[in-house]
Amino acid sequence: MSNTGKDSLLGNKIAAGLLTAGLIFWGANRIANSIVPDDAPKTPAIKLTGLSTAAPPAAAAVGLVSIIPMIATADVSKGMAFVQQQCSACHTLNAGGAAGVGPNLYNVLGSPMFAGGGFAYSDAVKAKAKGNWNYDTMNAWLAAPSSYAPGTAMSYPGIKNDQTRADVVAYLRTLAASPIALPSAAAVKAASAPAAVAATATSTGTPPPAPSIDTLFAKADISKGSALVAQQCSACHALNKGGAAGVGPDLYGIVGAKMFSAAGFSYSSAVQAKAGPVWTPDTISEWLKDPQAFAPGTAMSYPGIKNDQTRADVIAYLNKNSDAPVKLPGT
Ligand code: HEC
Ligand code: HEC
Structure with a gap:
């Protein structure tokens, strides 16, 4: 058998594992949501502790770096590779693609939030649906889905690296017959001023080594x-x-x-x-x-x-x- 064949077999195995893992995460969330009675603590019985505590709510609310200045120069092909690796087990990306664990993502930027046809969104995100997806809301959602919409069925910890988030959003923008406009010069200027400092101070570059536990x-x-x-x-x-x-x-x-x-x-x-x-x-x-x-x-x-x-x-x-x-x- 050729190497290519072996690689794609391994790829399939990994994809299958990912999908299973995704389904388990998702299923656990759904089950927890449906079996935990209303008077019980709001934390689901089986909570994704490691994942969901990854993003302190403050990060999304206060310290989130705007990606608007990075969109025009972001690396769309890196974004694509990242999405294929980390998102495609749950999301299809092609026009008219079927919903999977999550909704189809074609044309998502500029479209009404959490409203794609044929997908049953959780109440957690329905409550957050306001207008159309733009660069800012997509940035905040992808940085920490469960901070953005606590209880969301998207069991994904979020993309903490600002440049990676910009690459991913720049790629999502291209998934459309007529992509939304790139951020205007004025928007870039407005977003650059205070955030630039925060960006260099906090989340670009390599993370510090894990503290000893x-x-x-x-x-x-x-x-x-x-x-x-x-x-x-x-x-x-x-x-x-x-x-x-x-x-x-x-x-x-x-x-x-x-x-x-x-x-x-x-x-x-x-x-x-x-x-x-x-x-x-x-x-x-x-x-x-x-x-x-x-x-x-x-x-x-x-x-x-x-x-x-x-x-x-x-x-x-x-x-x-x-x-x-x-x-x-x-x-
Ligand atoms: C989506 C599938 C997947 C999930 C989920 C996963 N792993 Fe892995 N794990 C792998 C693969 C594949 C490797 C081999 C890595 C490689 O070849 O690059 C690996 C390697 C490892 C290794 C190194 C093993 C060795 O032989 O030295 C450890 C330890 C490990 N995983 C622990 C965990 C733990 C603990 C979890 C859950 C918190 C976990 N993994 C979740 C697929 C997974
Ligand atoms: C484990 C499965 C899973 C993974 C992995 C995942 N998602 Fe999701 N995603 C979902 C689910 C489920 C929803 C619907 C959320 C809800 O109903 O609470 C969703 C919703 C979304 C939405 C809102 C779509 C709309 O119709 O408004 C976007 C955008 C999105 N995901 C992007 C991504 C990106 C980008 C990645 C990878 C970086 C990713 N997702 C990884 C399951 C997943």
């Missing part, structure tokens, strides 16, 4: 970690001893094991370059916080667990799921 292992909650892994990782990873590889390798005994070295799994070249040393609590924390930052191009299409305590819970669980748990710092 060493102090959080002592109070880690293994059952919470286990629940999160069952919900967010098990679509791609087996967890039992000797489990078969799926979209990703089996994770039994992974803490303390050699990185990216499970027999019988074909790793991407992105991570092969990092294979060799053993996973320590610190390195696995860095990986799980942001797989794409740890190994750019990795085949693990998972946005990462941003919440430090949640990550500690998950690592404590993974460590226990082993014949030879390592000693976690502080325990």
Whole structure:
């Protein structure tokens, strides 16, 4: 079989895993919404802790950098690649494409918000639908969907990098027979003044290294970690001893094991370059916080667990799921 054939097979596996993961996230949200009685706490029973705490509400409200000055020079092809990787498991992009887990995104900019035909939007977003999508509203939505519309069915943590958000929105703009106008010079000027400072200060450039979570292992909650892994990782990873590889390798005994070295799994070249040393609590924390930052191009299409305590819970669980748990710092 040719390499191309093998690659596209792997691609299909990944797409299938993503789709399954997406469906599980989405289904969990829907189920949680429908089974939690009205007088219960508003937090769904199974909450996507790691993902949904990723964006403090303040970030969307106060610190959000305008992408208006970046649209004209944004990299549409990077935006396209990003959307294909991270959005297309849930959204079709072609004219007249069917709704999937999410609505079709053709012609979304300039169209009425949350109103595409043939898709049953959640009440959470229906309440936020006001006029047509423009650069500002799309920027805020994509930065943190669940801050923009708490309870939205779009289980996606958001695009934190300002340039990436601009690339994605510039690409979405091209998905139309007649794309909306680029931002006017006046709009660019108005958006540039105060935000430019914030942009350089906060979110361009490489993120600082993940802070150590060493102090959080002592109070880690293994059952919470286990629940999160069952919900967010098990679509791609087996967890039992000797489990078969799926979209990703089996994770039994992974803490303390050699990185990216499970027999019988074909790793991407992105991570092969990092294979060799053993996973320590610190390195696995860095990986799980942001797989794409740890190994750019990795085949693990998972946005990462941003919440430090949640990550500690998950690592404590993974460590226990082993014949030879390592000693976690502080325990
Ligand atoms: C896990 C599935 C999933 C992923 C991944 C996802 N979305 Fe969504 N998206 C949804 C759902 C579901 C909705 C409808 C939200 C609701 O009803 O609460 C939605 C709604 C939207 C809307 C509003 C569309 C409209 O009709 O007004 C836009 C725009 C959007 N998504 C863009 C994106 C982009 C861009 C990405 C990738 C960066 C992305 N989505 C990733 C599921 C997803
Ligand atoms: C969409 C599928 C998918 C999801 C969801 C996913 N992973 Fe992965 N994971 C992968 C793939 C694929 C790899 C191999 C990476 C590569 O080859 O680039 C991987 C690799 C790993 C590795 C390294 C394994 C090794 O052999 O060294 C760890 C650890 C890991 N994942 C943990 C997790 C955890 C924990 C979660 C949930 C919080 C998770 N993954 C969610 C697909 C996924």
